[in-house]
Amino acid sequence: MRLDPFAIRSMFPALDRQQGGRPVVWADGPGGTQVPRTVIEAMSGVLTRGASNHGGYFSASADSDEVHEAARAAVADLFGSSPDEIAFGQNMTSMTFALSRAIGRTWSEGDEVVVTRLDHDANVTPWMLAARDAGATVRFVDIDTETATLDLDSLEETVGPNTRLVAIPAASNAVGSLVDVARAVEIIHSTDALAFVDAVHYTPHGPVDVRAFDCDFLVASAYKFFGPHTGALYGKHELLERFDAYRLRPAPSEAPGKWETGTQSFESLAGVVAAVDYLGSIGASLAESPRSTGSRRADVLAAMAATRQYEQMLSKRFLDGVSRIPKVRVFGITKGDPLERTPTFGISVDGLAPDRVASELGAEGIFVWSGDYYAVEPIAALGVADTGGLVRIGFVHYNLPEEVDRVIAALERIAG
Numbered sequence: 001m002r003l004d005p006f007a008i009r010s011m012f013p014a015l016d017r018q019q020g021g022r023p024v025v026w027a028d029g030p031g032g033t034q035v036p037r038t039v040i041e042a043m044s045g046v047l048t049r050g051a052s053n054h055g056g057y058f059s060a061s062a063d064s065d066e067v068h069e070a071a072r073a074a075v076a077d078l079f080g081s082s083p084d085e086i087a088f089g090q091n092m093t094s095m096t097f098a099l100s101r102a103i104g105r106t107w108s109e110g111d112e113v114v115v116t117r118l119d120h121d122a123n124v125t126p127w128m129l130a131a132r133d134a135g136a137t138v139r140f141v142d143i144d145t146e147t148a149t150l151d152l153d154s155l156e157e158t159v160g161p162n163t164r165l166v167a168i169p170a171a172s173n174a175v176g177s178l179v180d181v182a183r184a185v186e187i188i189h190s191t192d193a194l195a196f197v198d199a200v201h202y203t204p205h206g207p208v209d210v211r212a213f214d215c216d217f218l219v220a221s222a223y224k225f226f227g228p229h230t231g232a233l234y235g236k237h238e239l240l241e242r243f244d245a246y247r248l249r250p251a252p253s254e255a256p257g258k259w260e261t262g263t264q265s266f267e268s269l270a271g272v273v274a275a276v277d278y279l280g281s282i283g284a285s286l287a288e289s290p291r292s293t294g295s296r297r298a299d300v301l302a303a304m305a306a307t308r309q310y311e312q313m314l315s316k317r318f319l320d321g322v323s324r325i326p327k328v329r330v331f332g333i334t335k336g337d338p339l340e341r342t343p344t345f346g347i348s349v350d351g352l353a354p355d356r357v358a359s360e361l362g363a364e365g366i367f368v369w370s371g372d373y374y375a376v377e378p379i380a381a382l383g384v385a386d387t388g389g390l391v392r393i394g395f396v397h398y399n400l401p402e403e404v405d406r407v408i409a410a411l412e413r414i415a416g
């Protein structure tokens with residue numbers, strides 16, 4: 001069954017935004033997605049009813065305990081894990097810093113930590129700093145610069161008996177390439193190393209299945225999958241228990257609570273539940289008889305399968321359109337069926353700085369990013385760090401083919 005983008009769009013108030021009398025084009029999904037009305041209502045509902053800290057002997061506090069548990073159950077359905085393997089925090093970056101410090105304490109000289117040239121810096125620098133503090137060595141996995149994809153041969157050559165942890169992306173936020181996570185984890189697990197997966201960019205674009213990936217840890221950010229600004233960490237329960245979290249003395253000593261520092265944003269957690277419910281509702285609406293499975297996990301998987309299919313169409317349309325503009329170059333995957341990519345495109349326009357292109361598009365109400373968007377390594381590996389990076393145009397399942405066409409037409413004009 002196919003997604004109905006018009007039905008989807010009607011759920012997102014921000015998609016009605018106008019500029020200069022025209023609807024804007026939100027082609028900035030990789031930097032953060034808009035939220036459906038149900039997420040807004042869930043969040044404002046918490047604040048309107050009155051939110052108290054959790055763990056108290058009164059109903060408003062019990063509500064916060066309830067929302068916290070509901071959020072763990074929701075993200076467990078999104079990731080295919082159990083709820084006691086899910087912890088929340090401010091964002092992916094702060095959760096990765098916390099985990100890397102805790103794991104890094106167990107490393108010493110001679111140990112090796114592996115990062116990749118495809119990752120956002122939030123999956124590179126925390127591991128480099130933890131390695132530095134422990135006296136461990138950092139090694140890099142290369143990318144194939146023709147296709148901007150992770151080189152699994154390089155991964156195989158880089159890991160070895162001294163590798164303690166490998167941090168990989170599930171998809172690139174810079175150029176959209178997908179990584180075969182299950183295969184990469186298999187390579188990592190051919191050694192004794194732990195596999196940490198950054199699924200921040202991937203989560204809104206495809207099914208996450210931590211059991212099938214067999215990764216040890218995985219992180220995502222709800223604001224990239226139609227929810228609020230909150231980070232979510234999955235860890236195999238035994239590993240979340242094994243490592244010593246930096247935590248306050250009165251804070252929980254068991255996993256997953258010991259990985260959550262300070263007071264959580266309960267309104268955001270309510271928004272996380274609503275975001276996963278939103279995805280589930282998309283899946284359920286595709287079934288012969290809505291909610292026929294009765295399983296939110298199955299509904300989410302159905303939604304993500306339909307999303308993949310819909311986004312393939314958007315990607316092909318975009319690639320077809322830009323291929324007719326000689327001055328535009330796409331960095332990354334342009335061929336294949338299916339295209340092993342998300343609809344996130346890193347492009348350059350001959351003779352124009354990326355910031356200039358982004359600002360001209362912005363002036364027309366087309367929202368895109370330019371520069372490196374913290375993807376320091378891929379931008380350097382692709383040889384565009386000194387020329388201002390790339391222009392990033394990214395679609396999600398609420399974007400329309402007509403919007404892709406509008407971006408192409410604008411690029412054609414700007415390229416001259």
Ligand SMILES: Cc1ncc(COP(=O)(O)O)c(C=O)c1O
Pocket residue numbers: 030031090091092093094120122123169171172173198199200201220221231
């Ligand atoms: C792939 C990827 N990883 C990590 C991050 C950092 O996430 P957060 O903003 O939640 O710290 C981002 C944010 O853009 C990202 O795209």
